[in-house]
Amino acid sequence: MDLNWSKADLAFRDEVRQFVADRLPADIRNKCRRHQRLEKDDYVRWHRILAAHGWGAPNWPVAYGGTGWSPLQRLIFEVESFKGGAPRLLPLGLNMIGPVLIRYGSEAQKARFLSRIITLEDWWCQGYSEPQAGSDLASLKTRAERAANGYVVHGQKTWTTLAQHANWMFCLARTDPDARPQAGISMLLIDLRQPGVTVRPIRTLDGGTEVNEVWLDGVHVPEDQRVGEENQGWTYAKYLLGHERTGIAGLGHCHRELALLKDMAARTCADGRSVASNARLNDRIARVEIDMLGLEMLLLRVAAGSDAHPGPQSSILKVLGSEIQQRLARLQFEVMGLESWPYDPAWRFAEADFFGPGPDGAAAAGASYLDMRKTTIYGGSTQIQKGIIAKMLMGVA
């Protein structure tokens, strides 16, 4: 065992760091560092800058336009790009439907969709959750009925992230109403630019509208837009959830937020003193930084053992990583404290030239704290993840 970074690792880290410093547009960097809303074009520009450099799909095989990077390289890339102020790469195409198509899609589907994911020519959203099917996803009611040359879909999906920008949805729909819940589900690729699709934004705690409800009323899906076999959708969905094991912890996000947190504390004054001189606060910051060291090594251990029998690692990483993300957001709120009181969503969600009366970052800090409560809910809540961990521990999965 060699616990040090190799020369090649360090060289790769420096290469990514330099690339992000040189090529990330300054306006996007500023938005990320201010916790301001990114517009569709911001994501598109960054994805295409990476794609032009051959880095558009860090976790895909070279044959499909990916980088072919090792898990370690992917982790280095993620951390360095976040630290450099880059936006996250949208996971919906790259980490979710992309790997499913690579594993289970037809050659025609791969040819049609994969390269357009890398360049964000297609923007994908996820049609999983429904108003009555959250943690209990298998109880979903959206139905796909056989029609000439395909299906007609009726149903309602919710928590659909950034559906307002999407032109495609990968959707779980019931194709056999008589089978047991998990057995009668198919995965369909739905073109959202057609009649019968309605997207309504959901206003969240922080005043934002990043998630949506999507109604599908008699939406047509051709046969060749079903992934794999009919009624096998649950298998593909589970593959998708277990596929990206290291990205789920949000380590890159954590590194960026820790740096922002320290920067905020250093440049914000309260009662005539730097907030960074508050020993109680510094203890809390140190504790979360210590936990990040542990999380990072856990990620590396999981990545190194990626061929081993799949265990509950992705659930463990999800629980630990989401809690650290929440603590970092909480600490930023504590740094700003009373200064976060005045808040208007317009200061964050429009192309604003006014960010509130407080110090830089103050208005966004309270809202980010509220927003980050989602991390222990989405993608399988902490309660669901702990259930999975316990089942695996007891060998009953």
Next chain:
Amino acid sequence: MDLTYRDEQRMLLDSLDRLLASEWALDSRRARARDPSLDRAAWQGLADLGVLALLVPEAHGGFQETPATLMLAQITLGRHLVQGPLIPSAVMATALLRDSGHAAVCQSCLPAMASGERVLAVAWLEGDQRHEVVARAVTARPDAQGWEISGTKKLVWAGAQADQIIVSAALGDEQALFLVPAGARGVAVQDYPTLDGQHCATLVLDRVGLPAGALVARGAAARKALESALDHGLVALCAHAAGATQRLVEITTGYLEVREQFGRSLARFQVLQHALADMLMHQEMALSLAHVAARGLGDTDPSERRRLLSAAKVGISAAARFVAEQAVQLHGGMGMTDELEASDYVRSLAMFEFLLGDSDWHLSRFQDHAVC
């Protein structure tokens, strides 16, 4: 010690609860929170029940009530999330004027505040202040007509909804408190919405001329009056948060009973039952510490008063945060939306910790006044 309710307290709380249930339901409360101008009819409804007169001396048309009654009323008001100028005007400004010893100002303001005609705010923060109460940026000097006052105050709670604002200022080497009409020449009030559905304002005073009688207090009397405002505000805010905590536990319990997953109500899952039990325990700690705060307010020893008030703020902040975060978690995705009533309580309890002194500051003050 007697922890039973007096008949008058019981009657006040019952009638308050009835009024608030009909007049401060979700939609009307949110409409009021969005509107920067004060809903005078709703304000009059609170006055008619005596809520605005609790701390006003009998001599000025009030009820001269105890800290315990203030606390109990605020728990009920917090359950219904009644915000607006209630604490800044009916608690902080009222206590400040009452304890200023300035008979003429009390006579001109307190009866009008008790009856709901007049709303006041208190402006004490400036520059990078969060806890300090020493005015430097706002200065006053005597002139031929009385006083001239200039400078900027920030984060003035309900400042844009007030008819008059009590402003702390440096007067030479002394601290002083002035009563400034919101409409006076040279006064600019910029209103901002807040994270917790309230309003605060930046107050800019540009050579505002005031009559001689506008000086409420100076020197030691001014410091004492401002501390009384902050102490009373703290007790009210703590009780309000404890009441909001209690209501949020009820809302969350109700949601878990109705929401079904895996073929049964969420309330049937043991892990969620235990989470509710933890929330309830935190709620009871918050309510109890609100009582501790009220006891502290009645203590004649300033050190003991500060110790108990800070203890309550630290403890209730932790409880409020726990309950707010668990409420979001147990509501799942719906807890992240602004579409349920829980959202208003979550945002209010999230901000509570930072109003009138954050936990680190109160923890330090508690230790400074430790008993051996």
